[in-house]
Structures are given as C-alpha cells and as structure tokens.
Amino acid sequence: MSGWTHHQGLAVGMAAENIDTDQLIPARFMSAPRSAGYGRFLLHDLRGPDFPLDAPGAKGASVLVAGRNFGSGSSREAAVYALVDAGFRVVIAPSFGDIFAANAVNNGLLPARADTAALLPALPAPLDVDLDAQTITGAGQALGFDIDPVWKTKLINGWDDIDMTASYRAQIAQFAAKRREQAPWIWDTSERNANRGTAPTPGRPS
Amino acid sequence: MRTLFDKLWDAHVVLTREDGASLLWVDRHYVHEGSHHAFAKLDARGLAVAEPALTVGVADHYVPTRRGGGITDPDIARMVATLEGNAARHGVRLFGLDDPRQGIVHVTGPEQGLTLPGMLVVCGDSHTSTHGALGAYGFGIGATEVAHVLATQTVWQKKPARMRLNFHGTAAPGVGAKDMALHWIAALGADGARGHAVEYAGPAVRALSVEGRLTLCNLSIEGGARCGMVAPDQVLFDWLRARPHAPADFDRAAEDWAGLATDAGAEFDREESIDMGLVAPVVTWGTSPEDAAPITATVPDPARAPEGKAARIAQALDYMGLRPGQKLTEVAVDQVFIGSCTNARIEDLRAAAAVLAGRRAKVPGMVSPGSTLVKAQAEGEGLDRVFRDAGLDWVASGCSMCVGMNGDLVPPGRRCASSTNRNFRGRQGPGARTHLMSPAMVAAAAVTGHLADVRPLLRGRA
Numbered sequence A: 001m002s003g004w005t006h007h008q009g010l011a012v013g014m015a016a017e018n019i020d021t022d023q024l025i026p027a028r029f030m031s032a033p034r035s036a037g038y039g040r041f042l043l044h045d046l047r048g049p050d051f052p053l054d055a056p057g058a059k060g061a062s063v064l065v066a067g068r069n070f071g072s073g074s075s076r077e078a079a080v081y082a083l084v085d086a087g088f089r090v091v092i093a094p095s096f097g098d099i100f101a102a103n104a105v106n107n108g109l110l111p112a113r114a115d116t117a118a119l120l121p122a123l124p125a126p127l128d129v130d131l132d133a134q135t136i137t138g139a140g141q142a143l144g145f146d147i148d149p150v151w152k153t154k155l156i157n158g159w160d161d162i163d164m165t166a167s168y169r170a171q172i173a174q175f176a177a178k179r180r181e182q183a184p185w186i187w188d189t190s191e192r193n194a195n196r197g198t199a200p201t202p203g204r205p206s
Numbered sequence B: 001m002r003t004l005f006d007k008l009w010d011a012h013v014v015l016t017r018e019d020g021a022s023l024l025w026v027d028r029h030y031v032h033e034g035s036h037h038a039f040a041k042l043d044a045r046g047l048a049v050a051e052p053a054l055t056v057g058v059a060d061h062y063v064p065t066r067r068g069g070g071i072t073d074p075d076i077a078r079m080v081a082t083l084e085g086n087a088a089r090h091g092v093r094l095f096g097l098d099d100p101r102q103g104i105v106h107v108t109g110p111e112q113g114l115t116l117p118g119m120l121v122v123c124g125d126s127h128t129s130t131h132g133a134l135g136a137y138g139f140g141i142g143a144t145e146v147a148h149v150l151a152t153q154t155v156w157q158k159k160p161a162r163m164r165l166n167f168h169g170t171a172a173p174g175v176g177a178k179d180m181a182l183h184w185i186a187a188l189g190a191d192g193a194r195g196h197a198v199e200y201a202g203p204a205v206r207a208l209s210v211e212g213r214l215t216l217c218n219l220s221i222e223g224g225a226r227c228g229m230v231a232p233d234q235v236l237f238d239w240l241r242a243r244p245h246a247p248a249d250f251d252r253a254a255e256d257w258a259g260l261a262t263d264a265g266a267e268f269d270r271e272e273s274i275d276m277g278l279v280a281p282v283v284t285w286g287t288s289p290e291d292a293a294p295i296t297a298t299v300p301d302p303a304r305a306p307e308g309k310a311a312r313i314a315q316a317l318d319y320m321g322l323r324p325g326q327k328l329t330e331v332a333v334d335q336v337f338i339g340s341c342t343n344a345r346i347e348d349l350r351a352a353a354a355v356l357a358g359r360r361a362k363v364p365g366m367v368s369p370g371s372t373l374v375k376a377q378a379e380g381e382g383l384d385r386v387f388r389d390a391g392l393d394w395v396a397s398g399c400s401m402c403v404g405m406n407g408d409l410v411p412p413g414r415r416c417a418s419s420t421n422r423n424f425r426g427r428q429g430p431g432a433r434t435h436l437m438s439p440a441m442v443a444a445a446a447v448t449g450h451l452a453d454v455r456p457l458l459r460g461r462a
C-alpha cells in the first residue's frame, strides 16, 4: 500500500445517518475472494435511479460525503474493500464506526471527521483533500477535518503494520515469556474437565 | 488508582510508540469462516501463525442450521471447508461443523472457559465485546488486523477513553439484560459510546447472571463502544470453575482475578447513569438499534422529531412499513426468531420457554441455540419440546437468521420479532423488517402474533 498526502477528486453526497456495514456490503457477497473485486457490491441493496451514487454526475467519484455514524456495525473489512474497489479514497462524515475507521486506514482510505451539513447540498462537485494540512476545499467551501494522528502518519507513509511490528520481535518474545509466567493458564488449553461438555449453567428457574 | 479497563490495558502493553499507539499482546484469538481474507493475506506473505495454541477456530457464520443431508449450498460448503483447511494447515484448533462443542464463537468461547478474566480477546467480529462479561478486554477487529494477530499475536491500538455506565435500582419483573442494553443505546445513541471502553456497573449489573452480562456486553458495539466489561465476582467464578478449559489451579487464578476491579476513587473520562425504574421491556421500531422504545410506547412521528432526526425516522418507518403514532403493540409480525450470540444461551431459551409453555405460536418461527452444547442442555431440560409444541422449529446452532449468509433468511417485506442484535436494513435478508427484543419478548410476539408486552403473559409463571 502506498502512502499519500493529497487527493483531488469528484465528491458525491449521501446524507443518510448510520450507514452501517450491512448497507455498505450485504453479507451474501462476502464469500467472494478479493481478487474478484468488491466494487460492484458497494451499497448494493440501496442502488437505484434515485440513488446519489448512481446519478449521471456521480460517475468516477472518489470522495464520499456522508452522515453521522458512517460504517457502524460489523467488523467486516469487506465494507472498506467495496469502497476502495469502487474507486473511493476519502470518506468525510461527522463520525465513524471505530472498527470501520481502523479498517479504512489499513486500506489507504481516509476517514475524515468533519461536519458535512454545509457541504452536502453542494455535491456532486470536485473537492481537494489535503491530508497533511487536514483541509477540504471546493464546492465553495473550505473546512478542516479531524483524523487520529497515528492514522494520519500511517496513511501518509503507507505503513504496513506487519512489517512494522516485525522490528519489535524481541520485545514481543520478552513480553510473552513474562505473560506465560504470570498467567500460565492462558497457554494451558488442554481439556481438563473430562466430560468435554459445558458445566450446566446454574440458576434453572423452577 | 486505576479503573478495571486501565488494569486490563496495562497488563497487555508490549510497548507504546511516541505517537501514542500501543502494541498489545493478545491472549486469545478466535477465528471463523469470515477469517478467509486474513488467512489469504498470511499465505500471500508466506507467514505462519505465531501462537497456534492461543488461536481457536469456530464454524458459525456460514453453517446451515438444518444439518440433515450435509451442506447443499456449494458456496457455503466452500466457506466451511476453507476454514477447516486453514485451521489444519496452521495447527489451529477448530470446533468444526460436526464437533459437539461447535457454536457461535461468542457463546462457545466463554462456555468452554477459553475466555477467562484478565484476558485480551480479539476476533474478526464486532460482537467480541461479549467476552468483557468475564472481566476480559474483548474487541472486534478487521481482516488486516486479524492477519496481523495471526502473524504476531499482537495488535496495535490507541487507548480508548474510559466510560462507566451505572445502572441504579433493580430490574422490574420481565425486564432483562437485553432491555437494559437497548434502553441505554436509545438514550445515548448508536454512536453514544464511540471511542470508549465501557464498564457496566451498579446494583442492577451486579444482580445479572453471567449470561445476562454476556448479553449486555455483547450489545456494547451497538452503542458504538469499543468494548464493554463487567468486573469479575463470585457469581462469575462459580460459573467458570467447572468449564472444560478452566485453569487447573482455579483458586490461584481466581485470586489474581479478584483484583480486576475499578479502584475506589479511580477516574473515568465519562460517567452515565441509567435509572432501572425507567427500564421497561423494549422493542426496536426502526433500522438502527438506537430506534428502541418501551413496548408501551407508540411509533414516533417524524413531524414531532427534533430537527435533523425527522428525515431519518421517516426513512426508517418507510422501510419498516410503520405508521407514525401507531401503538407498538398493534404491529403484527410474520415470524419470530430466537438465536444469535446476543440471546441464545441456556437462560435465554429458558426465559422464552417460560412464556411459550402450554401455548401455541400464532406465527411461524425458529429457535437456534447459541451452541451445540446449549442445544443438548436445553433438550435435557425438555425445552425443545416446549418450542416444538408451540409450533416453532428447533434447529442446530449457528449465526443463522442473525446475519443472512447461511441460508436462514427473512423474506423481503416480512416482519420478524428477533432476539438478535442488528435491525439494519437487509440484515436478516434483503427487504427484511427486523424488530429487536429479548427472547421472552420474542416469545410474547409469537403467542400473540404482534409485538406484545411479555409481563401479563408471565403472570403466575416463572
């Protein structure tokens, strides 16, 4: 994944609040391998003639401007794959589901937190997103956005966590040894209670 | 002075970078069929699973709940086989389709004693918050993070803010953990606890059984919380002691666990209170868990809604096929479902059976136990007979009608009273209309054919 600091692209608006991950990609599509491309599943069951992403002026959009609590719900990273594979690089919303936002950053998609009320009526329109300066300009608007500094650095550098963590291998091994001493039962996953069954749950009402 | 969450956090920090990101050690990592993206990432880099002994696989999301003739859908068969292949190749223990301990990951893990107090638990599933009921730090992660945990047994996190949710008073009869959860989410919003680690506290939480605590913590994510937790106590230890994977020296471990409580005077970033006197049996009317109201209420009127909310309410009512001002108890249902990691443990089934005993359901429905062991226990107690005699289908364990990826679907336009956790558009199938409620309330809807207050139906029972 390569990093980026600046993005110019067509922005489309979807004012609805609580666009959850089940909307972003319905569960029935998630068994497909990623190589098949997830873009066609994006917001699949909301699509139709009145849908903002299907409007003639929305073709080629790469910035999505949305309502509060975008990406709430499940941890399915496929929701982010659907956006990224459909060409989106930035989502701007007043708030995001936490897991969605983390997943987004892991795929180079910027979850930019900003009040979108003034922006929405002006869309579709081209926007300029400066990740470094944390600003959005265009459509007659200029506004700042919030992003966790850790995520910002990660997006700008295009860091891959597995590679980064590899450099801490010694500390992890040391920690694991200490943990094993403190709480050895974590590693002891043998079947102790021979019935292999659950202990009946107490409290049966009479 | 530290909060419970501070203690859990501190015990897992391998290191903290200058920018504030911490690398946390993972004690237990659950994987399921949906983890195929993560295993593919691992394979693409030629990496092995770092700690197979701390990784546990469960087949739940895609498994059919009618298991007579094997798996007929080739797509589903492939998903289950992929999990089996990944687990075998990486030496990860798997509770597969035919294992007597198979079940929904958030039911099976605690039930097996594989989740224990003080652990950091992750899974590629947002309802991993469930495990906090055992005094653990459990949270859901995405596929990239799952691959990272598989490869390194660690996860990068920034410390969430701490929030305590105090439930004062006692639960009225007919009111349970599901009602408490939907009540607070309605009060604070579906993103009300966003960015926070929530500790549930207060007398009404203490009074909950472990199963009730699992339900309460399960729904933390529906209020936007990063995780939810309850401090361990004797009730928990009694529940855990005889679990198959409980520590050999249980008392020594329990001594450690007893320290997992918020110190007197420790500070939270935020505190909220719920008065149990205001918590009634709750149902949802809309398409977000925050769209919840007491069963005695009416469907909200967008015209009277606060500015900014009206459009969303109107859209939700349109999707749900409801009229503003309509009494919730007048909403007829087409079918019912009891199941999911939220409400399919043994006590949930007992609560529903207490309402259904000697009664007939007016609509069709399905009961899917949270695990194969819960199914066996329920059958031992004769609960399956109660469900069947009422006219409901008694099926095998899995995510079933919670998620619409395993063949169990609510047809378009149909209305389902459901003990699950998400009433999102299309969650139970395209066009499905979901009303969330407790298993006892689902039973009440079954016997009346409409959304109904369970309390009168409990008179002289349970």
Ligand code: SF4
Binding pocket: B060, B061, B104, B105, B106, B125, B127, B340, B341, B342, B398, B399, B400, B402, B403, B421
């Ligand atoms: S029962 Fe539903 S919420 Fe729970 S793990 Fe399965 S799909 Fe997720």
